[in-house]
Amino acid sequence: MKKGRKDVLGVCVLGMDDRSYRLISLFLKGPCEGFAQVVDDDIASVDLIDTHFSYSEKLIETSLSRIPQRSVIVLTTKKTERLVKDNVLYLDKPIKAEQMMEALDWANDYSKGRPRPKPFFDTPTVHTFSPATPARPQSISKPDASQPAALPQAIQTEVAPPYLNVKTHEREQQKLIDLDEQHKKAKYRSAINIEEHKFDDFIGTVPDVNLNDSTQRYQAAYVTKNYYQGYVQFAYQSSLSNGHTLQLNCTIWKPLIILPHAKEIWLDADDTLLKEMANVWLDSHDMSITPVQKDSLQKIIHLEKVQEMNAFLWKLALWTSKGRYPKALDVDNAVALKHWPDFTRYIVTPHALRISGLLLGRGPETMLEIAVLLNIELRYVYVFLSATHALGIAVQAKRQVDTIIKTTLPSTPPAKKGLLNSIISKLRGR
Amino acid sequence: MIQHKIIFTGPVGAGKTTAIGSISDTPPIKTDAAASDMTKNKKSTTTVAMDYGIMDIGGGEKIHLYGTPGQERFDFMWDILVTGGIGLILLLDNTRADPFQDMRFFLQSFRKFIDKTGLAIGVTQMDLNNRYCIDDYHIHLKPFNLNPPVFSVDAREKRDVSLLVQSLMYTLDPGLS
Numbered sequence: 001m002k003k004g005r006k007d008v009l010g011v012c013v014l015g016m017d018d019r020s021y022r023l024i025s026l027f028l029k030g031p032c033e034g035f036a037q038v039v040d041d042d043i044a045s046v047d048l049i050d051t052h053f054s055y056s057e058k059l060i061e062t063s064l065s066r067i068p069q070r071s072v073i074v075l076t077t078k079k080t081e082r083l084v085k086d087n088v089l090y091l092d093k094p095i096k097a098e099q100m101m102e103a104l105d106w107a108n109d110y111s112k113g114r115p116r117p118k119p120f121f122d123t124p125t126v127h128t129f130s131p132a133t134p135a136r137p138q139s140i141s142k143p144d145a146s147q148p149a150a151l152p153q154a155i156q157t158e159v160a161p162p163y164l165n166v167k168t169h170e171r172e173q174q175k176l177i178d179l180d181e182q183h184k185k186a187k188y189r190s191a192i193n194i195e196e197h198k199f200d201d202f203i204g205t206v207p208d209v210n211l212n213d214s215t216q217r218y219q220a221a222y223v224t225k226n227y228y229q230g231y232v233q234f235a236y237q238s239s240l241s242n243g244h245t246l247q248l249n250c251t252i253w254k255p256l257i258i259l260p261h262a263k264e265i266w267l268d269a270d271d272t273l274l275k276e277m278a279n280v281w282l283d284s285h286d287m288s289i290t291p292v293q294k295d296s297l298q299k300i301i302h303l304e305k306v307q308e309m310n311a312f313l314w315k316l317a318l319w320t321s322k323g324r325y326p327k328a329l330d331v332d333n334a335v336a337l338k339h340w341p342d343f344t345r346y347i348v349t350p351h352a353l354r355i356s357g358l359l360l361g362r363g364p365e366t367m368l369e370i371a372v373l374l375n376i377e378l379r380y381v382y383v384f385l386s387a388t389h390a391l392g393i394a395v396q397a398k399r400q401v402d403t404i405i406k407t408t409l410p411s412t413p414p415a416k417k418g419l420l421n422s423i424i425s426k427l428r429g430r
Numbered sequence: 431m432i433q434h435k436i437i438f439t440g441p442v443g444a445g446k447t448t449a450i451g452s453i454s455d456t457p458p459i460k461t462d463a464a465a466s467d468m469t470k471n472k473k474s475t476t477t478v479a480m481d482y483g484i485m486d487i488g489g490g491e492k493i494h495l496y497g498t499p500g501q502e503r504f505d506f507m508w509d510i511l512v513t514g515g516i517g518l519i520l521l522l523d524n525t526r527a528d529p530f531q532d533m534r535f536f537l538q539s540f541r542k543f544i545d546k547t548g549l550a551i552g553v554t555q556m557d558l559n560n561r562y563c564i565d566d567y568h569i570h571l572k573p574f575n576l577n578p579p580v581f582s583v584d585a586r587e588k589r590d591v592s593l594l595v596q597s598l599m600y601t602l603d604p605g606l607s
Contacts (some may be wrong), residue, residue: 263563338568340577340578340579340580340581342564342581343593343597344552344581344582344583344584344587344589344590344593344594345581345582348593353597354605354606355604356597356600356604357600357604358604360577360601361604373605412603417605417606419434420602421606421607422488422489422491423485423595424607425487426485426487426488426493427453427592427595427596428592428596
């Protein structure tokens, strides 16, 4: 095998989602020692396809018919349904870096008109789909900014994606696993509970208004559009509605990349900076949204900076709110909660679980009623509704009837209430 | 004397044993055996009777944490286990081929108990396979006319399991302190 090539081999990755695309890029760069790199279709020597994706057979056919002299490497766990063609090489998962490099080397030779026997690890095959009817050339799905990648829904088989199948006993392959989902420490970090006495320090305070005074409730609102939160919400909506990976740019802040298929964001900034940014008034001239180029996606190598989209927006809303509520909600009318937030991945503000239980058990209430019913400070209601409204979970109760028809909460007998309270205390370590 | 129980259920490998262990005051009593059926593809041992843990909540009172065996062939035990239960924790494994089918099965199996008490759902293994998100579970819950807490859960994390159980308590009574 030819290690340390002068010219880096160009590989065109076909039909993979953003995540797999990134992973392959990293695999070639890391464990494969830069032997090859992912490039655009027009300058590639080799096509790479993974049978994990349901339309892979079609991609193979298309690849063969489009540029017949180009070789194709197919990553697979299947021992059957393999096409017998001189320029198609099946590489069994789990993928080893050595094998990948050898396969790429062979594929490059073939594509350059230097055919030679396939490497030994290409297992005997059974041909099932016939190329008798030539496939028409067609556009090929690639994970770029202008074309949505394979959606998660397309993954319907029980076959694990390549990063799960990589053998763990090889050092390089272990690294590959670490770089993927399990390496996204921020994404899977457990919830943080904010107790009342830590609220001011962690969430922040607003001068000149007493948030707990119901007579000052109209001064306790804030307009999300004036802050980074509003732009992030807008960029989310744009990205999710058309399935494009977008970048939110700001003249005074770092770019935020939105990955709609995995519902993730990537931001090279820690929470301390984000908290400061959350309070800055922004002008629309400071902001722009642009498609993300492939080059930028490949730069996303710090997977620990990947965060779950909603968890990011949740904390951003908390820090923008600082105990206020979004003006889009009418403080004098009832609000409803569609469902429980995924609290284990969010920052849990004081009484957030109680408010959720109340709104879902009893039905819509005004913010003031919630505070009275639970005997809590108004700012805890405001801040919770700020975060849930940002995520689209909290909405204004539209119909008058919503505020009238309420299910009566079961009147818990004192003995049982004592028991349940004891369980809560135990779980909270009180 | 009434035995206060919280029931943990879900398919094989969803993390019931681990979840109980993460909040139990005593090492959970496991009744695992070497897996000999389809379960062996998922893990080397499996719960064949039930798991059992205890939370000591003070004043001499204890909460008994019971985990049902995951295999459907033991479902005759479920009715016995839930008697006197405070509520149900349903753990679902996001790496399963169709976790929503699992959810439907367990919701139907425990529907009477859920209607009398409460339900909280924890989705595990999301860091191994994130093809389904929590919103997908909410969508699949709609036909059941249920709107319980559904959280991402790492069964090894005490905080995750604790929050899930707390949410179950607040579905029963949001007026709790």
